[in-house]
Amino acid sequence: MCEYNEGLLIENSMRPKARLIARLDVKNNYLVKGIHLEGLRKMGDPNVFATDYYNQGIDEILYMDIVASLYNRNSLGEIIERATRDVFVPIAVGGGLRCVEDVREALRLGADKVAINTAAIKDENIISEVAEAFGSQCMVMSIEAKRLPGGSDRWEAYYDNGREHSGKDAVEWARRGVSLGAGEILLTSVDREGLERGMDFDLIDAVCSVVDVPVIVSGGCGGAEDIARSALSGASAVAVASILHYKKADVRSLKERTFSEGVNIRL
Amino acid sequence: MIVTIINYGLSNLLSISRAVRNLGHEPLITNLSGDVSVADIIILPGVGAFKDGMDGLSRLGLVAPLREKARAGVPILAICLGMQMLFDESDEFGVHEGLGLIPGRVERIPDLDVRGGRQRVPHVSWNGLYPVTGASFHSALMRGVRPGDEVYFIHSFEVKPLRDEHASAIAYYGGRRVCAAAESGNVFGTQFHPEKSGAVGLGILANFLSSVRRDAVVSSPADQDMHG
Numbered sequence: 001m002c003e004y005n006e007g008l009l010i011e012n013s014m015r016p017k018a019r020l021i022a023r024l025d026v027k028n029n030y031l032v033k034g035i036h037l038e039g040l041r042k043m044g045d046p047n048v049f050a051t052d053y054y055n056q057g058i059d060e061i062l063y064m065d066i067v068a069s070l071y072n073r074n075s076l077g078e079i080i081e082r083a084t085r086d087v088f089v090p091i092a093v094g095g096g097l098r099c100v101e102d103v104r105e106a107l108r109l110g111a112d113k114v115a116i117n118t119a120a121i122k123d124e125n126i127i128s129e130v131a132e133a134f135g136s137q138c139m140v141m142s143i144e145a146k147r148l149p150g151g152s153d154r155w156e157a158y159y160d161n162g163r164e165h166s167g168k169d170a171v172e173w174a175r176r177g178v179s180l181g182a183g184e185i186l187l188t189s190v191d192r193e194g195l196e197r198g199m200d201f202d203l204i205d206a207v208c209s210v211v212d213v214p215v216i217v218s219g220g221c222g223g224a225e226d227i228a229r230s231a232l233s234g235a236s237a238v239a240v241a242s243i244l245h246y247k248k249a250d251v252r253s254l255k256e257r258t259f260s261e262g263v264n265i266r267l
Numbered sequence: 268m269i270v271t272i273i274n275y276g277l278s279n280l281l282s283i284s285r286a287v288r289n290l291g292h293e294p295l296i297t298n299l300s301g302d303v304s305v306a307d308i309i310i311l312p313g314v315g316a317f318k319d320g321m322d323g324l325s326r327l328g329l330v331a332p333l334r335e336k337a338r339a340g341v342p343i344l345a346i347c348l349g350m351q352m353l354f355d356e357s358d359e360f361g362v363h364e365g366l367g368l369i370p371g372r373v374e375r376i377p378d379l380d381v382r383g384g385r386q387r388v389p390h391v392s393w394n395g396l397y398p399v400t401g402a403s404f405h406s407a408l409m410r411g412v413r414p415g416d417e418v419y420f421i422h423s424f425e426v427k428p429l430r431d432e433h434a435s436a437i438a439y440y441g442g443r444r445v446c447a448a449a450e451s452g453n454v455f456g457t458q459f460h461p462e463k464s465g466a467v468g469l470g471i472l473a474n475f476l477s478s479v480r481r482d483a484v485v486s487s488p489a490d491q492d493m494h495g
Contacts, residue, residue, distance in 0.1 A: 004414060009397065013439030014380055016392040017417070054465070059393055059419075084285045090419060090463045091282075110281040112314075112421075112463065135315035135348075137389050137421045183389050183423075212378065214391045236387060266393040266417045 019059040019237035035194035037162040056251035068096025084110035117142035131181030141182035145170035162190040192220025208234030224257030271306035275323030278312040286462035303332040313348030317357040350456025370429040381442030406435035418464035
């Protein structure tokens, strides 16, 4: 007989399991990786990486078409459509989605949710339109945040893959997005992105404390300590790229080490 | 075997049909009441709002055929919003009537955990499945699932079956029990997404797909947890 203690289950459920997400930035059908979202290096077929991470026990896959908003198109359709043959965990897709019809098409091709940044900055109504059409759980608001100069605890939201300023305060923008119906936030620190030297924990604290929806944090993860610290700062999920793509860590050992740092995670 | 997957405009149908195919069956995605009327086994997926889901089923004339199939003993698996629609009514954006195949209602997940702290809604998480009572599952759907095996949840509303016997698995969130799976005879529901829950989820889906060949889908001693 399996024995377990319900009191312990109840206690553990006060802090839901953290999710580990593999983030695959895609350009012209290649997985790419850069630093500060720039200086991209080609890594290979994104689905080879995605299938490998699925087999290792990843909790979710995030595909970002990182040049889509520059060219006003999203070319991920075929990639997602292929991914759903082998990958049976949630798939989120972002980059260049401009309207409800673009979202419908991404979902038709196998995405479970969409991450939207640029289109929301240009017209915030897309957040409520997508949430109403497909449910809030489908509408992930993507925020690319850069710390304002002078080491202040304020961040500005950027768009077009971290290139353009919006003039919006990132924390306020997160709060606004949730009030419009965003069911999740993908929070990327452009300053830390690609460096593998730790996340912007001040940013994570600031956003997680003002919204009640799950926050996925991204940018700078160097290992299990960063995943654990993000979770303890209130993040629901950590999206990891470089350390997985460059095979500096594998999913299983990252999760085991995160667990041993005191964070509940699916092993 | 042809597995009829209901399309009422609100789902990621590709993933569920790929999962069905992965398990060696042929998916038929349809929004036609004629197809539903002749189905041998039905999956009712769903994401989005309860009212939109029920409106979609009504508009397509699928409410009566689904109720008829449920009465006729055809296995039905309803996922996420689909499971919520199996119940009598929901509180989501007003009170709306459901399919009424399992007694109970659908309510919003509380904003506060049992200790009064804020909790994040929607509940988006991989979370463990547990039996409602005892140390192992008694549902045919959960055959081979070990207590604590994790599946993927993403929902803001939860079902409250009127009778405990209709809950076949629970999960814990914010210090409370959440109904993770419900069933009544040949009608099954999962709040989690089996098609998005890796090997554990595919196993649950396979259990459902094998139920059509079983003489009885009610649980029997043979359905006890094989790892127990």
